[in-house]
Amino acid sequence: MDTQELKHLQNKAKEIRQLTIQEIGNLGLGHIGGSLSIVDILTLLYYKMMENIDPLDPRKEGRDKLVLSKGHAGPALYSVLADKGYFPKEWLMTLNQGGTNLPSHCDMNRTPGVDFTTGSLGQGSSAAAGIALAEKFKNSGATTYLIIGDGESQEGQIWEMGMFAAQYKLDNLITFMDYNKLQIDGTTSEVIDLEDIVQKWNGFGWFVQRVDGHDIEVLEEAVLKAKAQSEKPSIIICDTIKAKGFSPAQGLQSSHHMAFSKEVAQKALDDLLAE
Amino acid sequence: MKDITSYTDLRAIYTDTLIDLGKSDERILVMEADLMSASGTKPFKEANPTRLINCGVAEANMVGVASGLSSQGFIPFVNTFGCFATRRAYDQFFLSANYARQNVKLVGTDPGVTATYNGGTHMPFCDAALTRVIPDLVVVEPGDGYSLHHLLKAVYEHKGSVYMRLQRKGNPIVHSKDTKFELGKGIVVQDGSDVTLIATGALMLSQAIEAAKELAKENIKAAVIDMHTIKPLDEELTLAYAKKTGAIVTCENAQMIGGLGGAVSEFLSGTAPTIVRRVGVQDLFGEVGQLDYLIDRFELTPEHIVQEAKKAISLK
Structure with missing residues:
Protein backbone atom coordinates (compact mmCIF):
# COMPACT_ATOMS: atom_id res chain seq x y z
CA MET A 1 0.00 0.00 0.00
CA ASP A 2 1.46 3.35 -0.96
CA THR A 3 1.40 6.37 1.30
CA GLN A 4 -1.33 8.07 -0.67
CA GLU A 5 -3.63 5.11 -0.48
CA LEU A 6 -2.93 4.65 3.20
CA LYS A 7 -3.73 8.29 3.83
CA HIS A 8 -6.94 7.94 1.86
CA LEU A 9 -8.03 4.92 3.89
CA GLN A 10 -7.10 6.58 7.16
CA ASN A 11 -9.21 9.59 6.20
CA LYS A 12 -12.02 7.29 5.20
CA ALA A 13 -11.86 5.58 8.59
CA LYS A 14 -12.11 8.98 10.23
CA GLU A 15 -15.19 9.79 8.13
CA ILE A 16 -16.77 6.48 9.12
CA ARG A 17 -16.12 7.28 12.78
CA GLN A 18 -17.75 10.68 12.31
CA LEU A 19 -20.80 9.16 10.68
CA THR A 20 -21.07 6.55 13.43
CA ILE A 21 -20.85 9.13 16.22
CA GLN A 22 -23.51 11.22 14.45
CA GLU A 23 -25.68 8.17 13.87
CA ILE A 24 -25.61 6.99 17.49
CA GLY A 25 -25.45 10.58 18.79
CA ASN A 26 -28.67 11.43 17.01
CA LEU A 27 -30.43 8.68 18.92
CA GLY A 28 -28.60 9.59 22.12
CA LEU A 29 -27.49 6.11 23.11
CA GLY A 30 -26.05 2.97 21.64
CA HIS A 31 -23.14 0.58 21.20
CA ILE A 32 -20.54 3.23 20.49
CA GLY A 33 -17.54 1.36 21.93
CA GLY A 34 -17.62 -1.86 19.95
CA TYR A 46 -14.95 -2.37 2.14
CA TYR A 47 -12.64 0.18 0.51
CA LYS A 48 -9.76 -2.11 -0.46
CA MET A 49 -10.05 -5.85 0.04
CA MET A 50 -13.57 -7.04 -0.73
CA GLU A 51 -14.03 -8.13 -4.32
CA ASN A 52 -17.10 -8.15 -6.55
CA ILE A 53 -19.18 -6.11 -4.16
CA SER A 69 -21.07 -11.70 14.31
CA LYS A 70 -20.77 -9.06 17.01
CA GLY A 71 -24.03 -7.76 15.60
CA HIS A 72 -24.30 -4.91 18.11
CA ALA A 73 -21.57 -3.11 16.14
CA GLY A 74 -24.08 -2.74 13.32
CA PRO A 75 -23.97 1.08 13.45
CA ALA A 76 -20.35 1.07 12.24
CA LEU A 77 -21.23 -1.25 9.36
CA TYR A 78 -24.24 0.93 8.50
CA SER A 79 -21.97 3.98 8.23
CA VAL A 80 -19.76 2.13 5.76
CA LEU A 81 -22.70 0.82 3.73
CA ALA A 82 -24.31 4.27 3.60
CA ASP A 83 -21.03 5.86 2.56
CA LYS A 84 -20.59 3.22 -0.15
CA GLY A 85 -24.08 3.98 -1.48
CA TYR A 86 -26.00 0.86 -0.47
CA PHE A 87 -28.68 3.18 0.91
CA PRO A 88 -29.07 6.94 1.55
CA LYS A 89 -26.98 8.44 4.34
CA GLU A 90 -30.17 9.94 5.80
CA TRP A 91 -31.08 6.45 6.94
CA LEU A 92 -28.32 6.69 9.54
CA GLN A 97 -36.41 4.21 15.42
CA GLY A 98 -39.69 2.38 14.88
CA GLY A 99 -39.91 1.11 11.31
CA THR A 100 -36.22 1.71 10.58
CA ASN A 101 -34.14 -0.35 8.20
CA LEU A 102 -31.22 0.01 10.59
CA PRO A 103 -31.86 -1.97 13.78
CA SER A 104 -29.35 -2.12 16.62
CA HIS A 105 -28.23 -5.58 15.50
CA CYS A 106 -27.57 -6.55 11.87
CA ASP A 107 -30.53 -7.78 9.85
CA MET A 108 -29.95 -9.07 6.32
CA ASN A 109 -33.62 -8.73 5.45
CA ARG A 110 -33.85 -5.07 6.41
CA THR A 111 -30.53 -3.51 5.48
CA PRO A 112 -29.12 -3.64 1.95
CA GLY A 113 -25.54 -4.87 2.07
CA VAL A 114 -25.81 -6.82 5.32
CA ASP A 115 -24.78 -10.36 4.46
CA PHE A 116 -26.18 -12.17 7.49
CA THR A 117 -28.46 -11.51 10.44
CA THR A 118 -26.65 -11.46 13.76
CA GLY A 119 -27.15 -10.36 17.33
CA SER A 120 -27.14 -13.44 19.52
CA LEU A 121 -23.40 -13.77 20.07
CA GLY A 122 -21.59 -16.67 18.50
CA GLN A 123 -24.21 -17.33 15.86
CA GLY A 124 -22.70 -15.28 13.06
CA SER A 125 -19.56 -17.38 13.24
CA SER A 126 -21.35 -20.58 12.22
CA ALA A 127 -23.32 -18.76 9.54
CA ALA A 128 -20.04 -17.42 8.14
CA ALA A 129 -18.59 -20.93 8.11
CA GLY A 130 -21.71 -22.07 6.25
CA ILE A 131 -21.28 -19.28 3.72
CA ALA A 132 -17.60 -20.16 3.25
CA LEU A 133 -18.53 -23.81 2.77
CA ALA A 134 -21.19 -22.80 0.22
CA GLU A 135 -18.53 -20.86 -1.72
CA LYS A 136 -16.37 -23.98 -1.69
CA PHE A 137 -19.24 -26.00 -3.15
CA LYS A 138 -19.71 -23.33 -5.81
CA ASN A 139 -15.98 -23.04 -6.38
CA SER A 140 -16.51 -19.30 -6.54
CA GLY A 141 -13.17 -18.21 -5.13
CA ALA A 142 -14.97 -15.66 -2.95
CA THR A 143 -13.70 -14.86 0.52
CA THR A 144 -15.95 -14.74 3.57
CA TYR A 145 -14.87 -12.29 6.24
CA LEU A 146 -16.07 -12.66 9.80
CA ILE A 147 -15.72 -10.25 12.71
CA ILE A 148 -16.15 -11.64 16.22
CA GLY A 149 -15.85 -9.90 19.54
CA ASP A 150 -13.63 -10.77 22.46
CA GLY A 151 -16.48 -11.14 24.93
CA GLU A 152 -18.25 -13.08 22.20
CA SER A 153 -15.36 -15.53 22.22
CA GLN A 154 -16.65 -16.79 25.55
CA GLU A 155 -19.52 -18.38 23.63
CA GLY A 156 -19.07 -22.11 23.04
CA GLN A 157 -20.43 -21.78 19.51
CA ILE A 158 -17.30 -19.86 18.47
CA TRP A 159 -15.20 -22.88 19.33
CA GLU A 160 -17.61 -25.37 17.79
CA MET A 161 -17.25 -23.33 14.62
CA GLY A 162 -13.47 -23.24 15.13
CA MET A 163 -13.23 -27.03 14.98
CA PHE A 164 -15.68 -27.24 12.10
CA ALA A 165 -13.90 -24.69 9.89
CA ALA A 166 -10.57 -26.43 10.44
CA GLN A 167 -12.06 -29.85 9.67
CA TYR A 168 -13.56 -28.59 6.42
CA LYS A 169 -10.39 -26.66 5.53
CA LEU A 170 -12.20 -23.37 5.06
CA ASP A 171 -9.21 -21.37 3.85
CA ASN A 172 -11.67 -18.91 2.31
CA LEU A 173 -12.82 -17.83 5.78
CA ILE A 174 -10.90 -14.95 7.33
CA THR A 175 -11.89 -13.99 10.85
CA PHE A 176 -11.03 -10.84 12.77
CA MET A 177 -11.30 -10.84 16.52
CA ASP A 178 -11.93 -7.35 17.86
CA TYR A 179 -9.79 -7.62 20.97
CA ASN A 180 -10.54 -4.40 22.81
CA LYS A 181 -10.36 -6.33 26.08
CA LEU A 182 -13.50 -4.81 27.53
CA GLN A 183 -16.89 -6.38 27.94
CA ILE A 184 -20.05 -5.23 29.69
CA ASP A 185 -19.10 -6.31 33.21
CA GLY A 186 -15.39 -5.56 33.16
CA THR A 187 -12.18 -6.44 31.39
CA THR A 188 -12.10 -9.78 29.63
CA SER A 189 -9.35 -10.90 31.98
CA GLU A 190 -11.56 -10.10 34.99
CA VAL A 191 -14.70 -11.73 33.61
CA ILE A 192 -13.48 -14.82 31.72
CA ASP A 193 -9.93 -14.57 30.52
CA LEU A 194 -9.33 -15.41 26.87
CA GLU A 195 -5.57 -15.83 27.04
CA ASP A 196 -3.55 -17.38 25.58
CA ILE A 197 -5.79 -16.51 22.63
CA VAL A 198 -3.14 -17.08 19.95
CA GLN A 199 -2.29 -20.44 21.43
CA LYS A 200 -5.97 -21.37 21.58
CA TRP A 201 -6.63 -20.72 17.90
CA ASN A 202 -3.35 -22.37 16.96
CA GLY A 203 -4.54 -25.39 18.87
CA PHE A 204 -7.73 -25.37 16.83
CA GLY A 205 -5.67 -25.66 13.67
CA TRP A 206 -6.12 -22.10 12.39
CA PHE A 207 -3.58 -19.77 10.84
CA VAL A 208 -3.23 -17.11 13.52
CA GLN A 209 -1.83 -13.60 13.40
CA ARG A 210 -1.97 -10.89 16.03
CA VAL A 211 -1.79 -7.26 14.92
CA ASP A 212 -2.68 -3.70 15.82
CA GLY A 213 -6.32 -3.50 14.76
CA HIS A 214 -6.09 0.21 14.05
CA ASP A 215 -3.07 0.06 11.75
CA ILE A 216 -4.58 -0.27 8.29
CA GLU A 217 -1.28 -1.03 6.60
CA VAL A 218 -0.50 -3.86 9.01
CA LEU A 219 -4.05 -5.15 8.75
CA GLU A 220 -3.74 -5.31 4.98
CA GLU A 221 -0.54 -7.34 5.21
CA ALA A 222 -2.27 -9.73 7.58
CA VAL A 223 -5.24 -10.15 5.24
CA LEU A 224 -2.92 -10.83 2.30
CA LYS A 225 -1.08 -13.47 4.32
CA ALA A 226 -4.38 -15.01 5.35
CA LYS A 227 -5.58 -15.11 1.76
CA ILE A 235 -7.92 -15.54 12.32
CA ILE A 236 -6.41 -12.13 12.80
CA ILE A 237 -6.45 -11.18 16.46
CA CYS A 238 -6.78 -7.41 16.39
CA ASP A 239 -5.62 -5.48 19.41
CA THR A 240 -8.02 -2.57 19.49
CA ILE A 241 -9.23 0.24 21.70
CA LYS A 242 -12.88 0.31 22.59
CA ALA A 243 -14.62 3.50 21.40
CA HIS A 256 -20.08 -0.67 25.46
CA HIS A 257 -23.57 0.78 25.42
CA MET A 258 -23.84 4.35 26.61
CA ALA A 259 -26.06 7.39 26.53
CA PHE A 260 -24.56 10.71 25.56
CA SER A 261 -25.97 14.14 24.74
CA LYS A 262 -25.76 15.97 21.44
CA GLU A 263 -23.23 18.36 23.09
CA VAL A 264 -21.00 15.44 24.06
CA ALA A 265 -21.33 14.06 20.53
CA GLN A 266 -20.32 17.44 19.09
CA LYS A 267 -17.32 17.67 21.41
CA ALA A 268 -16.29 14.15 20.31
CA LEU A 269 -16.60 15.11 16.65
CA ASP A 270 -14.53 18.25 17.20
CA ASP A 271 -11.83 16.25 18.98
CA LEU A 272 -11.83 13.64 16.22
CA LEU A 273 -11.37 16.25 13.51
CA ALA A 274 -8.54 17.87 15.46
CA GLU A 275 -6.63 14.56 15.68
CA MET B 1 -37.17 -45.96 -4.90
CA LYS B 2 -38.84 -49.12 -3.66
CA ASP B 3 -42.54 -49.47 -2.98
CA ILE B 4 -43.37 -47.59 0.23
CA THR B 5 -45.03 -50.61 1.82
CA SER B 6 -41.85 -52.65 1.44
CA TYR B 7 -39.88 -50.51 3.90
CA THR B 8 -39.58 -51.65 7.48
CA ASP B 9 -38.40 -48.29 8.84
CA LEU B 10 -39.45 -44.73 8.15
CA ARG B 11 -35.85 -43.56 8.26
CA ALA B 12 -35.05 -45.56 5.13
CA ILE B 13 -37.93 -43.85 3.32
CA TYR B 14 -36.55 -40.52 4.53
CA THR B 15 -33.09 -41.22 3.15
CA ASP B 16 -34.24 -42.77 -0.13
CA THR B 17 -36.57 -39.84 -0.77
CA LEU B 18 -33.71 -37.40 -0.19
CA ILE B 19 -31.46 -39.42 -2.50
CA ASP B 20 -34.18 -39.22 -5.17
CA LEU B 21 -34.66 -35.49 -4.71
CA GLY B 22 -30.92 -34.97 -4.59
CA LYS B 23 -30.43 -36.52 -8.01
CA SER B 24 -32.04 -33.57 -9.73
CA ASP B 25 -31.13 -30.86 -7.25
CA GLU B 26 -27.56 -30.42 -6.08
CA ARG B 27 -28.62 -27.76 -3.63
CA ILE B 28 -29.87 -30.50 -1.31
CA LEU B 29 -27.44 -31.19 1.54
CA VAL B 30 -27.76 -33.50 4.52
CA MET B 31 -26.23 -32.46 7.82
CA GLU B 32 -25.56 -34.66 10.80
CA ALA B 33 -24.19 -34.22 14.32
CA ASP B 34 -22.55 -37.62 14.71
CA LEU B 35 -25.87 -39.42 14.40
CA MET B 36 -25.70 -40.43 10.75
CA SER B 37 -25.88 -44.06 11.77
CA ALA B 38 -29.02 -43.44 13.80
CA SER B 39 -30.67 -41.22 11.18
CA GLY B 40 -29.85 -43.84 8.58
CA THR B 41 -28.57 -41.28 6.07
CA LYS B 42 -25.36 -43.11 5.21
CA PRO B 43 -26.72 -44.15 1.79
CA PHE B 44 -27.11 -40.45 0.97
CA LYS B 45 -23.42 -39.99 1.72
CA GLU B 46 -22.56 -42.96 -0.45
CA ALA B 47 -24.56 -41.46 -3.29
CA ASN B 48 -23.26 -37.93 -2.69
CA PRO B 49 -19.97 -38.10 -0.77
CA THR B 50 -19.43 -34.34 -0.40
CA ARG B 51 -23.04 -33.43 0.24
CA LEU B 52 -23.40 -35.05 3.63
CA ILE B 53 -21.79 -32.72 6.13
CA ASN B 54 -21.05 -34.28 9.47
CA CYS B 55 -20.64 -31.51 12.02
CA GLY B 56 -19.69 -33.72 14.92
CA VAL B 57 -21.35 -33.40 18.29
CA ALA B 58 -22.07 -29.70 17.93
CA GLU B 59 -25.72 -29.09 17.14
CA ALA B 60 -25.68 -25.32 17.65
CA ASN B 61 -22.91 -24.92 15.10
CA MET B 62 -24.65 -27.35 12.75
CA VAL B 63 -27.85 -25.31 12.65
CA GLY B 64 -25.81 -22.11 12.22
CA VAL B 65 -23.75 -23.56 9.37
CA ALA B 66 -26.98 -24.78 7.78
CA SER B 67 -28.33 -21.24 7.95
CA GLY B 68 -25.23 -19.87 6.26
CA LEU B 69 -25.45 -22.51 3.54
CA SER B 70 -29.11 -21.66 3.04
CA SER B 71 -28.26 -17.98 2.58
CA GLN B 72 -26.24 -19.02 -0.46
CA GLY B 73 -29.07 -21.03 -1.97
CA PHE B 74 -28.47 -24.50 -0.55
CA ILE B 75 -31.26 -26.55 1.04
CA PRO B 76 -29.90 -28.29 4.11
CA PHE B 77 -31.78 -31.15 5.77
CA VAL B 78 -30.43 -31.13 9.30
CA ASN B 79 -30.86 -34.25 11.39
CA THR B 80 -30.41 -35.05 15.03
CA PHE B 81 -32.51 -36.35 17.91
CA GLY B 82 -35.50 -34.07 18.47
CA CYS B 83 -34.31 -33.07 21.92
CA PHE B 84 -31.04 -31.69 20.55
CA ALA B 85 -32.61 -30.27 17.41
CA THR B 86 -34.86 -28.06 19.47
CA ARG B 87 -33.67 -27.67 23.06
CA ARG B 88 -29.96 -27.67 22.27
CA ALA B 89 -29.96 -25.54 19.15
CA TYR B 90 -33.13 -23.55 19.77
CA ASP B 91 -31.64 -20.06 19.65
CA GLN B 92 -29.72 -20.92 16.49
CA PHE B 93 -32.83 -22.33 14.82
CA PHE B 94 -34.92 -19.42 16.04
CA LEU B 95 -32.57 -16.64 14.94
CA SER B 96 -30.06 -17.83 12.33
CA ALA B 97 -32.61 -20.00 10.53
CA ASN B 98 -36.03 -18.44 11.12
CA TYR B 99 -35.58 -14.80 12.11
CA ALA B 100 -33.04 -14.55 9.29
CA ARG B 101 -35.70 -16.05 6.97
CA GLN B 102 -33.58 -18.97 5.84
CA ASN B 103 -34.58 -22.27 4.33
CA VAL B 104 -33.42 -24.83 6.89
CA LYS B 105 -35.19 -28.16 7.16
CA LEU B 106 -34.63 -29.34 10.72
CA VAL B 107 -35.56 -32.94 11.39
CA GLY B 108 -35.89 -34.08 14.99
CA THR B 109 -35.89 -37.83 15.22
CA ASP B 110 -37.26 -40.12 17.93
CA PRO B 111 -40.16 -37.89 18.97
CA GLY B 112 -41.72 -38.43 22.37
CA VAL B 113 -41.76 -41.92 23.79
CA THR B 114 -40.08 -43.42 20.70
CA ALA B 115 -36.76 -42.38 22.29
CA THR B 116 -37.33 -45.46 24.54
CA TYR B 117 -34.03 -46.63 26.07
CA ASN B 118 -32.38 -43.24 25.71
CA GLY B 119 -34.74 -42.07 28.40
CA GLY B 120 -35.62 -38.74 29.94
CA THR B 121 -32.57 -36.83 28.76
CA HIS B 122 -33.29 -37.74 25.14
CA MET B 123 -37.08 -37.82 25.15
CA PRO B 124 -38.46 -34.92 23.12
CA PHE B 125 -41.82 -34.10 24.63
CA CYS B 126 -41.47 -30.34 24.24
CA ASP B 127 -40.19 -29.98 20.67
CA ALA B 128 -43.62 -29.49 19.12
CA ALA B 129 -44.48 -26.74 21.57
CA LEU B 130 -41.07 -25.06 21.23
CA THR B 131 -41.17 -24.96 17.46
CA ARG B 132 -44.83 -24.02 17.18
CA VAL B 133 -44.14 -20.60 18.70
CA ILE B 134 -41.62 -19.68 16.01
CA PRO B 135 -43.31 -17.28 13.56
CA ASP B 136 -44.05 -18.66 10.09
CA LEU B 137 -42.34 -21.97 10.79
CA VAL B 138 -43.99 -25.09 9.40
CA VAL B 139 -44.15 -27.93 11.93
CA VAL B 140 -44.94 -31.34 10.56
CA GLU B 141 -45.08 -34.94 11.75
CA PRO B 142 -45.81 -37.62 9.13
CA GLY B 143 -48.32 -40.32 10.02
CA ASP B 144 -46.96 -43.16 7.88
CA GLY B 145 -44.54 -44.05 5.11
CA TYR B 146 -46.58 -42.53 2.29
CA SER B 147 -47.07 -39.41 4.34
CA LEU B 148 -43.34 -39.10 5.02
CA HIS B 149 -42.40 -39.63 1.39
CA HIS B 150 -44.84 -37.07 0.01
CA LEU B 151 -44.55 -34.54 2.79
CA LEU B 152 -40.78 -34.61 2.54
CA LYS B 153 -41.13 -33.58 -1.08
CA ALA B 154 -43.48 -30.81 0.00
CA VAL B 155 -41.03 -29.73 2.69
CA TYR B 156 -38.30 -29.56 0.05
CA GLU B 157 -40.51 -27.45 -2.23
CA HIS B 158 -41.62 -25.15 0.59
CA LYS B 159 -39.60 -21.95 0.62
CA GLY B 160 -38.82 -21.45 4.29
CA SER B 161 -37.72 -23.34 7.34
CA VAL B 162 -39.52 -26.44 8.56
CA TYR B 163 -39.34 -28.60 11.66
CA MET B 164 -40.21 -32.22 11.08
CA ARG B 165 -40.73 -34.74 13.87
CA LEU B 166 -39.60 -38.07 12.51
CA GLN B 167 -40.17 -41.44 14.07
CA ARG B 168 -37.26 -43.52 12.77
CA LYS B 169 -38.46 -47.04 13.33
CA GLY B 170 -41.43 -48.96 12.00
CA ASN B 171 -43.57 -48.15 8.99
CA PRO B 172 -47.24 -48.33 9.85
CA ILE B 173 -49.22 -47.96 6.62
CA VAL B 174 -52.36 -45.90 6.99
CA HIS B 175 -52.65 -44.07 3.70
CA SER B 176 -52.42 -45.35 0.14
CA LYS B 177 -50.43 -44.47 -2.90
CA ASP B 178 -53.34 -42.36 -4.11
CA THR B 179 -53.62 -40.22 -0.99
CA LYS B 180 -52.92 -36.54 -1.65
CA PHE B 181 -50.65 -34.80 0.82
CA GLU B 182 -50.34 -31.07 1.20
CA LEU B 183 -48.64 -29.12 3.98
CA GLY B 184 -51.26 -27.52 6.18
CA LYS B 185 -54.06 -29.79 4.98
CA GLY B 186 -55.24 -32.53 7.32
CA ILE B 187 -56.49 -35.81 5.92
CA VAL B 188 -59.76 -37.45 6.92
CA VAL B 189 -58.74 -41.06 7.42
CA GLN B 190 -62.24 -42.12 8.32
CA ASP B 191 -65.47 -40.23 8.70
CA GLY B 192 -67.68 -40.19 11.78
CA SER B 193 -70.38 -38.09 13.39
CA ASP B 194 -70.09 -38.51 17.17
CA VAL B 195 -66.54 -37.42 17.94
CA THR B 196 -63.39 -36.46 16.01
CA LEU B 197 -60.00 -37.90 16.84
CA ILE B 198 -57.34 -35.53 15.52
CA ALA B 199 -53.98 -37.28 15.59
CA THR B 200 -50.47 -36.35 14.57
CA GLY B 201 -47.49 -38.60 13.93
CA ALA B 202 -47.12 -42.27 13.11
CA LEU B 203 -47.56 -43.59 16.63
CA MET B 204 -50.65 -41.62 17.56
CA LEU B 205 -52.37 -41.91 14.20
CA SER B 206 -52.26 -45.69 14.58
CA GLN B 207 -53.48 -45.41 18.17
CA ALA B 208 -56.37 -43.19 17.10
CA ILE B 209 -57.41 -45.63 14.37
CA GLU B 210 -57.39 -48.45 16.94
CA ALA B 211 -59.43 -46.32 19.32
CA ALA B 212 -61.98 -45.59 16.59
CA LYS B 213 -62.39 -49.33 16.04
CA GLU B 214 -63.03 -49.82 19.77
CA LEU B 215 -65.53 -46.98 19.80
CA ALA B 216 -67.31 -48.48 16.79
CA LYS B 217 -67.93 -51.62 18.82
CA GLU B 218 -70.01 -49.46 21.14
CA ASN B 219 -71.72 -47.82 18.20
CA ILE B 220 -69.83 -44.57 18.61
CA LYS B 221 -68.90 -43.17 15.24
CA ALA B 222 -65.52 -41.52 15.48
CA ALA B 223 -63.94 -39.54 12.68
CA VAL B 224 -60.16 -39.81 12.47
CA ILE B 225 -58.05 -37.00 11.04
CA ASP B 226 -54.36 -37.21 10.27
CA MET B 227 -53.22 -33.71 11.20
CA HIS B 228 -49.69 -34.15 9.90
CA THR B 229 -49.07 -30.41 9.90
CA ILE B 230 -49.25 -29.01 13.42
CA LYS B 231 -48.47 -25.53 12.12
CA PRO B 232 -50.10 -24.02 10.18
CA LEU B 233 -53.13 -25.83 11.56
CA ASP B 234 -55.77 -26.84 9.04
CA GLU B 235 -58.37 -24.54 10.54
CA GLU B 236 -60.97 -25.19 7.87
CA LEU B 237 -61.00 -28.93 8.50
CA THR B 238 -60.81 -28.48 12.28
CA LEU B 239 -63.78 -26.14 12.23
CA ALA B 240 -65.80 -28.37 9.92
CA TYR B 241 -65.36 -31.39 12.20
CA ALA B 242 -65.89 -29.37 15.36
CA LYS B 243 -69.26 -28.37 13.95
CA LYS B 244 -70.02 -31.80 12.58
CA THR B 245 -69.20 -33.86 15.67
CA GLY B 246 -69.23 -31.31 18.49
CA ALA B 247 -66.50 -33.19 20.36
CA ILE B 248 -62.79 -33.47 19.68
CA VAL B 249 -59.94 -35.53 21.06
CA THR B 250 -56.41 -34.58 20.05
CA CYS B 251 -53.77 -37.31 20.10
CA GLU B 252 -50.07 -36.51 20.17
CA ASN B 253 -46.86 -38.19 21.23
CA ALA B 254 -45.68 -34.98 22.90
CA GLN B 255 -46.24 -32.64 25.77
CA MET B 256 -49.91 -31.72 25.46
CA ILE B 257 -49.16 -28.15 26.53
CA GLY B 258 -48.49 -26.11 23.46
CA GLY B 259 -48.62 -28.89 20.90
CA LEU B 260 -51.41 -30.10 18.61
CA GLY B 261 -53.95 -30.06 21.45
CA GLY B 262 -52.93 -26.52 22.25
CA ALA B 263 -53.22 -25.46 18.63
CA VAL B 264 -56.69 -26.97 18.19
CA SER B 265 -57.93 -25.53 21.49
CA GLU B 266 -56.54 -22.07 20.77
CA PHE B 267 -58.20 -22.02 17.40
CA LEU B 268 -61.60 -23.37 18.42
CA SER B 269 -61.92 -21.28 21.58
CA GLY B 270 -62.12 -18.16 19.47
CA THR B 271 -64.19 -19.50 16.59
CA ALA B 272 -66.51 -22.32 17.61
CA PRO B 273 -66.02 -23.26 21.27
CA THR B 274 -66.12 -27.04 21.28
CA ILE B 275 -65.21 -29.67 23.85
CA VAL B 276 -61.57 -30.61 23.22
CA ARG B 277 -60.02 -33.40 25.27
CA ARG B 278 -56.31 -33.89 24.82
CA VAL B 279 -54.35 -37.13 24.83
CA GLY B 280 -50.66 -36.45 25.22
CA VAL B 281 -47.92 -36.22 27.79
CA GLN B 282 -49.33 -34.48 30.83
CA ASP B 283 -46.64 -32.09 32.02
CA LEU B 284 -44.12 -34.83 32.76
CA PHE B 285 -40.47 -35.55 32.02
CA GLY B 286 -39.55 -38.62 30.03
CA GLU B 287 -38.00 -41.80 31.36
CA VAL B 288 -36.48 -45.04 30.07
CA GLY B 289 -38.43 -48.11 29.11
CA GLN B 290 -39.72 -50.25 26.30
CA LEU B 291 -42.09 -48.55 23.91
CA ASP B 292 -45.16 -50.42 25.16
CA TYR B 293 -44.32 -49.54 28.75
CA LEU B 294 -43.87 -45.86 27.88
CA ILE B 295 -47.06 -45.67 25.81
CA ASP B 296 -48.95 -46.97 28.82
CA ARG B 297 -46.96 -44.95 31.35
CA PHE B 298 -47.72 -41.69 29.53
CA GLU B 299 -51.32 -42.63 28.77
CA LEU B 300 -51.05 -42.71 25.00
CA THR B 301 -52.96 -45.97 24.46
CA PRO B 302 -56.12 -46.50 22.39
CA GLU B 303 -57.87 -47.13 25.72
CA HIS B 304 -56.98 -43.64 26.89
CA ILE B 305 -58.21 -42.19 23.64
CA VAL B 306 -61.48 -44.12 23.98
CA GLN B 307 -61.89 -42.86 27.53
CA GLU B 308 -61.30 -39.26 26.47
CA ALA B 309 -63.62 -39.63 23.50
CA LYS B 310 -66.44 -40.78 25.77
CA LYS B 311 -65.72 -37.94 28.17
CA ALA B 312 -65.82 -35.47 25.30
CA ILE B 313 -69.16 -36.84 24.07
CA SER B 314 -70.62 -36.71 27.58
CA LEU B 315 -69.65 -33.05 27.88
CA LYS B 316 -71.31 -31.97 24.63
Missing part, protein backbone atom coordinates in the same frame (compact mmCIF):
# COMPACT_ATOMS: atom_id res chain seq x y z
CA SER A 35 -18.70 0.00 16.83
CA LEU A 36 -15.71 2.32 16.79
CA SER A 37 -13.16 -0.35 17.61
CA ILE A 38 -13.77 -2.14 14.30
CA VAL A 39 -13.87 0.88 11.98
CA ASP A 40 -10.34 0.41 10.62
CA ILE A 41 -11.02 -3.25 9.86
CA LEU A 42 -14.27 -2.40 8.08
CA THR A 43 -12.62 0.42 6.15
CA LEU A 44 -9.84 -1.82 4.88
CA LEU A 45 -12.32 -4.49 3.87
CA ASP A 54 -21.65 -3.71 -5.71
CA PRO A 55 -23.84 -1.27 -3.75
CA LEU A 56 -26.36 -1.37 -6.61
CA ASP A 57 -26.50 -5.17 -6.47
CA PRO A 58 -26.07 -6.02 -2.79
CA ARG A 59 -26.64 -9.76 -3.28
CA LYS A 60 -24.41 -10.13 -6.31
CA GLU A 61 -23.44 -13.74 -6.91
CA GLY A 62 -19.81 -14.56 -6.16
CA ARG A 63 -19.13 -11.44 -4.08
CA ASP A 64 -16.94 -11.43 -1.01
CA LYS A 65 -19.04 -11.28 2.12
CA LEU A 66 -18.81 -10.00 5.65
CA VAL A 67 -20.59 -11.45 8.65
CA LEU A 68 -20.52 -9.13 11.61
CA MET A 93 -30.46 9.17 11.45
CA THR A 94 -33.20 6.53 11.77
CA LEU A 95 -31.10 4.05 13.79
CA ASN A 96 -33.37 2.06 16.13
CA ALA A 228 -2.39 -16.90 0.77
CA GLN A 229 -3.09 -19.74 3.18
CA SER A 230 -4.37 -22.99 1.83
CA GLU A 231 -6.38 -25.57 3.73
CA LYS A 232 -6.49 -23.54 6.94
CA PRO A 233 -8.99 -20.96 8.10
CA SER A 234 -7.41 -17.74 9.34
CA LYS A 244 -11.49 4.42 19.44
CA GLY A 245 -11.81 8.04 18.30
CA PHE A 246 -14.63 8.94 20.71
CA SER A 247 -12.82 11.18 23.17
CA PRO A 248 -15.46 11.18 25.93
CA ALA A 249 -15.20 7.43 26.47
CA GLN A 250 -12.28 6.04 24.46
CA GLY A 251 -10.92 2.96 26.18
CA LEU A 252 -13.62 2.96 28.83
CA GLN A 253 -15.71 -0.03 29.82
CA SER A 254 -18.78 2.22 29.99
CA SER A 255 -18.60 2.76 26.24
